Amino acid sequence: RRSWAEPYKIKVVEPLKMTTRAEREQAIAEAGYNTFLLRSEDVYIDLLTDSGTSAMSDRQWAGMMVGDEAYAGSKNFYSLEEAIQKYYGYRYILPTHQGRGAENILSKILIKPGDYIPGNMYFTTTRLHQELAGGTFVDVIIDEAHDPRSQHPFKGNVDLQKLTDLIKRVGAERIPYISVAGTVNMAGGQPISMANLRAVYELAKSHDIRIILDATRAVENAYFIQQREADYHQQSIAIILKEFCSYTDGCTMSGKKDALVNIGGWLALNDPDIYEEARNMIVIYEGLHTYGGMAGRDMEAMAIGIEESVQDDHIRARIGQVEYLGQKLLDWNIPIVVPIGGHAIYLDAKAFLPHIPQDQFPAQLLAAELYREAGIRAMERGIVSAGRNKDTGDHYYPELELVRLTIPRRVYTQAHMDLTAEAVDEVYYNRHRLRGLKMVYEPKYLRFFQARFELL
Numbered sequence: 001r002r003s004w005a006e007p008y009k010i011k012v013v014e015p016l017k018m019t020t021r022a023e024r025e026q027a028i029a030e031a032g033y034n035t036f037l038l039r040s041e042d043v044y045i046d047l048l049t050d051s052g053t054s055a056m057s058d059r060q061w062a063g064m065m066v067g068d069e070a071y072a073g074s075k076n077f078y079s080l081e082e083a084i085q086k087y088y089g090y091r092y093i094l095p096t097h098q099g100r101g102a103e104n105i106l107s108k109i110l111i112k113p114g115d116y117i118p119g120n121m122y123f124t125t126t127r128l129h130q131e132l133a134g135g136t137f138v139d140v141i142i143d144e145a146h147d148p149r150s151q152h153p154f155k156g157n158v159d160l161q162k163l164t165d166l167i168k169r170v171g172a173e174r175i176p177y178i179s180v181a182g183t184v185n186m187a188g189g190q191p192i193s194m195a196n197l198r199a200v201y202e203l204a205k206s207h208d209i210r211i212i213l214d215a216t217r218a219v220e221n222a223y224f225i226q227q228r229e230a231d232y233h234q235q236s237i238a239i240i241l242k243e244f245c246s247y248t249d250g251c252t253m254s255g256k257k258d259a260l261v262n263i264g265g266w267l268a269l270n271d272p273d274i275y276e277e278a279r280n281m282i283v284i285y286e287g288l289h290t291y292g293g294m295a296g297r298d299m300e301a302m303a304i305g306i307e308e309s310v311q312d313d314h315i316r317a318r319i320g321q322v323e324y325l326g327q328k329l330l331d332w333n334i335p336i337v338v339p340i341g342g343h344a345i346y347l348d349a350k351a352f353l354p355h356i357p358q359d360q361f362p363a364q365l366l367a368a369e370l371y372r373e374a375g376i377r378a379m380e381r382g383i384v385s386a387g388r389n390k391d392t393g394d395h396y397y398p399e400l401e402l403v404r405l406t407i408p409r410r411v412y413t414q415a416h417m418d419l420t421a422e423a424v425d426e427v428y429y430n431r432h433r434l435r436g437l438k439m440v441y442e443p444k445y446l447r448f449f450q451a452r453f454e455l456l
């Protein structure tokens, strides 16, 4: 049996500083046990996020050299527009500085106070923009998505009955669009199947309701369709991605993930009237409609990154590395979300630390402990990230209390994955010694970015 290796070789490296346990104990205490507040230079293996952390290719760096920094009508805009139309299939393209730029504008245009936005599990920034526009997010994902041990191959699927019930309850006119993510970040990077998306599209169209895709990791979603959906085993990733997007009316996109760039995003639409409004909003919030908060060089790098991201060899190696790490942990009976997702391994902190109640922030503690143990930075994806219910003021208490080990694209080697697995195993072996946290500073919005904690 031949093992696999990356379809690229390394040309530039960034030396990493090694720290001592004493230095890390001080650093994490000063960071208020919040990995977002650590200095990057104090981190050895940075698995906080796959957002903006990919390694660019030599062709992308070359693209940076041909940045046309004209204020209006930059050549790089047209390269980007062409790449998105070619691979995602949408008609109108508006660049934004990153995903949130697109979410902000889309929400402002489509959502009226009192509207409901159904979606396959919440995402933190997406839901907040929907709420800021006066909408209420309604989770219509299948129940299995909330169970870390369910082996359902497409946990990102929409529960058509939940969606139908919502339409009946509030009426189609109160639903500006269905917000579909592929893959679903908060469920563990879980995909939605082509068959399910097609069914959602047909249901939506029968009620004249739009579907807007969060395309942030849609190429990874295409890989899971290719691997797990019988009709698509012989199809290329590029073909699958284009069909996938054809069942939606537009998308918001953070180019910082699949598209292999450090900054960038876009809003894509097929409806000329919505496009007209969005193009007008872009000049208020993002700059001009032909640069959307990006330099010309960044648009060129993203156009090239899109082309590279849909190559079958690339995505197979990218997800193969995540599966490699996940399988090691499964072999050692360490509780992680299954099936293994596309961009990260999610430790099940509830199962990992059953003696720490959820309101003592077990996932937050586990992420801090992994850093203390080995200088590995992960991200809390549990009660802290879930925030507070805007009506009751109490915490949301999500089923999923997770720590995300997010793998950047084309950055770390298999040796880094081996060391990460060993560090997680070490923490697991000593898990009964760990105790909870109390939150000592809580910001108003998206508290997980800046909250501070102390050991109980």
Ligand SMILES: Cc1ncc(COP(=O)(O)O)c(/C=N/[C@@H](Cc2ccccc2)C(=O)O)c1O
Residues within 6 Å of the ligand: 048, 049, 050, 051, 098, 099, 100, 101, 123, 124, 125, 126, 181, 185, 214, 216, 217, 253, 254, 255, 256, 265
């Ligand atoms: C499915 C999905 N849709 C939209 C966005 C926003 O895109 P952008 O504005 O960041 O470009 C993101 C960003 N996800 C990053 C960064 C992040 C953001 C908020 C909280 C924690 C982490 C992450 O998961 O690490 C996403 O995953």
